[in-house]
Amino acid sequence: MSTVEKPSAARFVGARVQRREDPRLLSGHGQYIDDVRLPGMLHATFVRSPLARARIVAIDLEHALAVPGVVAIWDGSALNGDAATPLWDWAGEGTPFPEVRALAEGDVRFAGDPVAIVIARDRYVAEDAAELVDVEYEPLQAVVGRELAEASTGRAHDGIDTNVAWSAASPTDPALEAAFAASAHVITETFRQQRHVNVPMEPRGLVAHWERGAEQLTVYASSQNPHQDREYFARVMGLPEHHVRVIMRDVGGGFGQKIFRTREETAVALASRRLGRPVKWIEDRQENLMAANHARDEQMTLRVGVDADGVITAIHASHLADVGAYPLMPAMMPGFMALEVLPGPYRFARYGWAGKSVFTNTSGISAYRGPWMMETVAREIMMDVVAREIGVDPAEIRRRNVIQTEDLPYTTPTGREYDRISPAQTLEAALEEIGYERFREEQARARAEGRYLGLGISTYIEPTAGAQGPTGIEAATVRVEPSGKVNVLMGTGSHGHSLETTMVQVVADQLGVPIEDVRLLQGDTAVSPYGGGTAGSRSAVIAGGVARISAIKLREKVLELAGHLLEAAAADLEIEDGTITVKGSPGSSIAFADVARIAYYDPSRLPEGMEPGLESTSRYSAPPATYANSTQVCTCEVDVATGEVRLLDYVVGEDCGVMINPMVVEGQIAGGVAQGIGGALLEHLAYDETGNPLAITFKDYLLPTTEDVPDIRYVHVETPSNTPGGHKGVGEGGAIGAPAAIVNAVADALAPLGVRVTSQPLSPDRVLAMIDDARSA
């Protein structure tokens, strides 16, 4: 519950500690990419294809190069050879992948495809010159639309003679078909989710600085992942990894769009190396909406077998994703992840799946806060469809299927092993908080008055802290400096989610020092040890875990040294508020800062064999996944005259294990819910049939405002995980659960009119159209 807890000096974890980064950010002193100004810095912009698919016939740079202040203009044929080809490759057996190059070469594959990079003394000159680059195109048939791509006679890519990027299915299962045959009801429905954009407040951008003498590339990146960026630039530019430094300061959001560096960012780094000067590129909003990576754009067909009691006995899911031209993740990812996670919080005994991804001539797909969340969208809307069909209350049908504590440990049909989860508890907690029974009475009264109120439920399990490959481990160096102040060096990549506060809470607790005495340094590969950055809701579990491990190790050394100095056993000491005291002997104490000073400056006073200094580095390899669970419940009123959907009340019941900072947890959920509201009601990066993006300004790409987002109430259930500290991830859950809850609320409101809601966004015109369709049916 949202009570304000005052942190005691000894326990910061669990307290609503104010964010350490806020004074800087809220006073305008954040350091974003555009705040980076280096001597001699040049500015880049891109010439982009206006066409979705075309052959490049000729590129004439003459007029553009004549603009005073232009330093260089390169097209793909001039620049791409400086980098490895492809820049990234996720091709596999039966899963083709295009040859990704920094700039288009020979042909263009989506509207916004970068064709040339213009470098000039300032951005104004660069933009003016870019307009004068004369590119002659021969239009080709564009592949647009996920449901049309496979059968299209066009090809999204040269050299790949199919638009199917990935296709797979579970083995035929006679037991599944038998379960369907034995079901009292079999219900099939298709759910669609439109194309979204992550829309970070700070678009993409970087400053690349090639230092000729040092043969070193320094990149200021707007990233989630500085160490993987370092590896990327080293690899594609043929540089030794220790000659690349990536610095990530404040980042105005990423939500998955900034996990990996992209083609444009690569071109800027290549340009800097050619020129031996720093080059800055800041993406503008139109470019971000048009050419930064997109998300969602998928559909899922569910076939569900239900017994007479509303228990689901068989389920089959079929997923289709449009991954665009150059996806920033393997083409299988959105589908495979969604299908694999789909069983979610329920005991689905029999499950089968099929998935397909298609290339189209649109901007490529990237991760976006819960990139597998179509499973929750489809499953949770389907739960309500089934409930209505067989006449069971939507809360009740979930109760009959949800995994109960006595079912644990539980292994899903796809092999996920749940242990410390509480989906039944978060479901009940959220229903109670919103006042489920009371709302049903209110809804009945409203209907009698001709008003349409609805309630929607969305229950899910969020796999967090997926730990494998480059994101498998996290490291923390905890260093007590000679004055007793503490620096924590980590490879995290906070892009706005409070790690400067939460990691410090963890370390300050273990070292027993005031929170002001601890500071997190992150995001600079020259300073911090290797870490996997931020993605997949991993920071609390893996980074929080290793911060704790490393701090505990250092605490042991501090106590050993203090015990030696106080002539007491380390086990008899306690540290509180920067003072180390012999338990029960308040007179026998030493300041934490004095211990630090002695550790560095007075080695003769150290115990025999103790290394001088106070520093500890630990690395932690987390389990493959740590599961959080949640239920979102919201209520709404639909105005059937205008089609407006107004959210009335919103409750999130969440179990993310031990909370480091409930305020930060709630902030993560709130942001995700707001994004989910945008997806459910407003946002749509539409393309026309020829591949023109139709929402490249905020006039057309509609984001939720404070008008659209209600106050959100939270109910916390804390089931500790089995990782150090007991934390679970919480970064993506808000966005995962919200769309289905909202769609269900609208469908519930309009159920008396016979409206069935299976797609988004529920903009007023679409709501009115659905009502008209139902009335004329």
Add this chain to the structure above:
Amino acid sequence: MRLEDEFAVAAPIQEVYATILDVERVTGCVPGAELLGNDGDVHNVGIRVKVGPISMQYRGDVEIVERDEAAHTAKMRVKGREVRGQGTVEATAQLRLSEDGSTTRGAIEVEVALSGRAASMGQGAIQDVSSKLVGRFARNLARMLEADGAAAAGAAGAAGAPAGEPLSSDPAAAAAQVEREVRDEDENAISGREIVGAVVRGRLSSPLVSAGLAGVTLGLLGFLLGRRAG
């Protein structure tokens, strides 16, 4: 994107027909348009479109692909691109003139393929403005024809002349005058109200209902220039 529109001019069909074929004159009736050169049936044209804060300049070729003077129909193809920027436009325009008493009616069908900013950002506005553009063209055309009539009769102030500053009796000066007025009107009128309306509607409607203003104008221009009889 396909657009259809109609206009009416109170003048005999042959006169409307002949006037429309006079490229130098009729160009001035198309808001923001300018004729840059001719090469037989291919006309090099420029056009400026200003919608609110967004200004776009196109240059391209208009080619007559079909012409039937007896049936008063014609078809032409337009291919152009932004003078500053990367947007392109391709359009096919078809016109059919018909007689209705003393009035000549024109039906225009334009099939436009746009790319770039106009394709992405012209949406919303186009629905409101395309008919207005056609209407404005027809009004300008009528004023020019009526000025012709007045000039031929050697008298000013022909009955039924539309409101506004009297046009010069010199056809060339009249055309220039119309062009000036049209440009002024274009830059002022297609600005405030339509854009506000589009923004308000933008929050209420799906962005899929879309089109581009510049393309329609070019298509209209393409149709008109294509009427030139070789």
